[in-house]
Amino acid sequence: MEKFLNAFQKQDISEIFLVNGEGDLIAHSDPKLLQSNTNFMNLPIVESMVKSSENTKQIEYKDKDGNAWFGSYQKLGFGGAAVVSIVPENKAFEAVYKIQKTNLLIMGIALCLALIIVFFFAKTITKPVLNLLRATTEIAQGNFKIKISSITNDEVGLLTDYFVDMSKGLEEREKVKDALGRFVNKEIAEMVLKHELTLGGERKMCAIFFSDIRSFTSISEKLQPEEVVEFLNEYMTEMVHCVNETHGIVDKFIGDAIMATWGAAKTSDRDAENAVNGALMMREALIKFNQGRGGEKNQLSKSVVVLISVRSSPDKSAPNKDWSIQ
Numbered sequence: 001m002e003k004f005l006n007a008f009q010k011q012d013i014s015e016i017f018l019v020n021g022e023g024d025l026i027a028h029s030d031p032k033l034l035q036s037n038t039n040f041m042n043l044p045i046v047e048s049m050v051k052s053s054e055n056t057k058q059i060e061y062k063d064k065d066g067n068a069w070f071g072s073y074q075k076l077g078f079g080g081a082a083v084v085s086i087v088p089e090n091k092a093f094e095a096v097y098k099i100q101k102t103n104l105l106i107m108g109i110a111l112c113l114a115l116i117i118v119f120f121f122a123k124t125i126t127k128p129v130l131n132l133l134r135a136t137t138e139i140a141q142g143n144f145k146i147k148i149s150s151i152t153n154d155e156v157g158l159l160t161d162y163f164v165d166m167s168k169g170l171e172e173r174e175k176v177k178d179a180l181g182r183f184v185n186k187e188i189a190e191m192v193l194k195h196e197l198t199l200g201g202e203r204k205m206c207a208i209f210f211s212d213i214r215s216f217t218s219i220s221e222k223l224q225p226e227e228v229v230e231f232l233n234e235y236m237t238e239m240v241h242c243v244n245e246t247h248g249i250v251d252k253f254i255g256d257a258i259m260a261t262w263g264a265a266k267t268s269d270r271d272a273e274n275a276v277n278g279a280l281m282m283r284e285a286l287i288k289f290n291q292g293r294g295g296e297k298n299q300l301s302k303s304v305v306v307l308i309s310v311r312s313s314p315d316k317s318a319p320n321k322d323w324s325i326q
Contacts, residue, residue: 014087021080023050040084045071049082060089128156132163144171206263207275207312209248211239211282214305216256232256235304238285246278272312279308 018027023041068089150157263271
């Protein structure tokens, strides 16, 4: 009998009691309820047990306060008595809720880890691409000495290596172009690099210009070597500027003489006109060049006189070891 009564002690989350066929309490863990002859017909599970012919049943219901409960009963087969068990829904699902919270926490941690991994993985892709973008901007601005290196072994890393090789090639090409530009016209140097000049030359209608300083020998005899070099540099700079401004090309310097062409490299229908305009610009530049050149502070007692000749005719440009007109 003691073991039987102990079975109705209050459990952790459920409440178990024994009622008769009319809902009167027979056994309960609370002695006060036993002493007061409590009737549990107000409980939906007990009411269902009394009215139902089923020996066992489970239902879900809400009390007058709106709290959800799970209830079940098992009829004993004598006197209509039955064992009734009730448990609050929140208690019944407490373990489930804990599992849900744990799963949500694990999912959140996994999501954060995934985002961190994706972030660092994305940086391994975007960083090399951004480096390539900056290097492209540098090259577009004419700076071919870029300092980037591949940090991955994938296609982006391979592209970076090829890009570095390309920049080195462009740098070497620019060096060659600058070196050629010191000895020949930059336009000719560009055509050489682009393989636009053919070995053996070609016949073209072009204008040829010659200029020579009258009595340059007597002028140079009055000057020191350094002064001769300074004089020629200043004079040649002014004259070459006039040639370049009228789309001409300085073919060569022959001592104090200048040979220039219009239309030898790239022909236009205004080559002769440009050559004449270049000669007129030289005349104006020479007037300014001679201003103030005589006097005690200068060894030149007379203004510099330049002889100019312009001729337009079909000639042959010969891009051999020395690009020139024949």
